[in-house]
Amino acid sequence: xxxxxxxxxxxxxxxxxxxxxxxxxxxxxxxxxxxxxxxxxxxxxxxxxxxxxxxxxxxxxxxxxxxxxxxxxxxxxxxxxxxxxxxxxxxxxxxxxxxxxxxxxxxxxxxxxxxxxxxxxxxxxxxxxxxxxxxxxxxxxxxxxxxxxxxxxxxxxxxxxxxxxxxxxxxxxxxxxxxxxxxxxxxxxxxxxxxxxxxxxxxxxxxxxxxxxxxxxxxxxxxxxxxxxxxxxxxxxx
Ligand code: HEM
Numbered sequence: 194x195x196x197x198x199x200x201x202x203x204x205x206x207x208x209x210x211x212x213x214x215x216x217x218x219x220x221x222x223x224x225x226x227x228x229x230x231x232x233x234x235x236x237x238x239x240x241x242x243x244x245x246x247x248x249x250x251x252x253x254x255x256x257x258x259x260x261x262x263x264x265x266x267x268x269x270x271x272x273x274x275x276x277x278x279x280x281x282x283x284x285x286x287x288x289x290x291x292x293x294x295x296x297x298x299x300x301x302x303x304x305x306x307x308x309x310x311x312x313x314x315x316x317x318x319x320x321x322x323x324x325x326x327x328x329x330x331x332x333x334x335x336x337x338x339x340x341x342x343x344x345x346x347x348x349x350x351x352x353x354x355x356x357x358x359x360x361x362x363x364x365x366x367x368x369x370x371x372x373x374x375x376x377x378x379x380x381x382x383x384x385x386x387x388x389x390x391x392x393x394x395x396x397x398x399x400x401x402x403x404x405x406x407x408x409x410x411x412x413x414x415x416x417x418x419x420x421x422x423x424x425x426x427x428x429x430x431x
Contacts, residue, residue, distance in 0.1 A: 215354070216266040222357045223259040230255045241307055250301040258295035258356060264288045265350045285334075292327045292353065296320045311383035319390055323352045344401050351397035358389035 229236045230252050242248055264284050267273060274281050303316040330345035366381030 212266060212269065218357045218361075219262045219266055219354065222360055223262050226356075226360070227255045227259040244305050244307065246301060247305050250298050250305070254295050254298035254302055256295075257291035258299070258353070261288050261291040261295060261353050262356060264291070265353055268346060269350075289327050289331055292323055292349065296323050296327075308382055309379055312379075312386050315383065315386035315390055319352055319355060319386075322390075322394075323349065326352065340405065344405060347401055348394075348397050351393040352390075355386075355389040355393050358393055359385050362388050 230248075234240050234242070234248050234251070240248065240251075264287055268281060268285055268288060299316065299320055303313050303320065306313060306316075326345050326349035330342055330349050333339075333342040333345055362385035363381060366376070366385055367378075370376045370378065370381060
């Protein structure tokens with residue numbers, strides 16, 4: 194096996210490992226957090242039912258958001274895209290409609306949540322970023338700009354996946370509260386939301402640069418620069 198084939202095989206194995214982790218976490222978080230809202234929410238600890246419309250907005254948020262979280266990873270599998278293009282177009286539409294519906298419901302939940310302004314600002318930031326990247330993903334695919342569409346979908350799913358990283362950070366924060374009694378749950382919640390938003394953006398941008406921009410830049414610098422001989426000629430004539 195040549196070095197090039199081997200590095201491709203290693204990269205492919207890495208890709209599948211990361212993709213599997215993404216899909217398992219997305220499925221696990223949806224399966225654990227969404228169903229309690231479908232059966233009245235009475236089993237959700239600390240859920241304030243006295244705030245008008247809060248519980249209903251969470252149902253209208255969690256169901257489509259969970260759908261987007263579940264559907265998202267499959268949109269990134271190249272083999273599925275090649276074999277079932279029609280099905281992937283339909284699930285792509287389901288994904289984007291789910292994001293818009295979930296974001297609209299989340300706007301109400303964010304406005305009335307009793308969890309405080311630091312969290313509210315993070316959630317409103319997420320909503321704007323979620324809708325903006327969804328609109329960009331939609332516009333680029335309508336114009337058949339497939340590469341750009343892929344980039345905007347990676348960015349958009351990074352925000353969808355904030356639902357997973359938020360809960361992982363919250364879990365870590367709860368452990369930290371055990372050893373730092375001065376730490377309050379409200380602070381853990383708000384900092385987890387900010388960390389999930391910023392951390393996921395960084396990971397998505399790293400992924401985009403590594404997979405899309407770096408190969409393009411390398412190809413560009415390997416090509417002979419046609420402008421250089423012309424510039425040299427112009428200089429020699431001065
Ligand atoms: C990325 C954009 C998202 C935004 C802006 C957002 C926003 C919100 C807001 C404001 C709340 C209410 C929180 C509170 O009052 O304490 C909430 C709760 C919730 N969200 Fe999201 N969310 C997003 C993504 C998702 C996704 C992808 C899922 C998929 C599972 C999801 C599932 C839930 C659930 C189940 C709740 C109820 C609270 C809980 O049980 O943890 N959200 N979300």
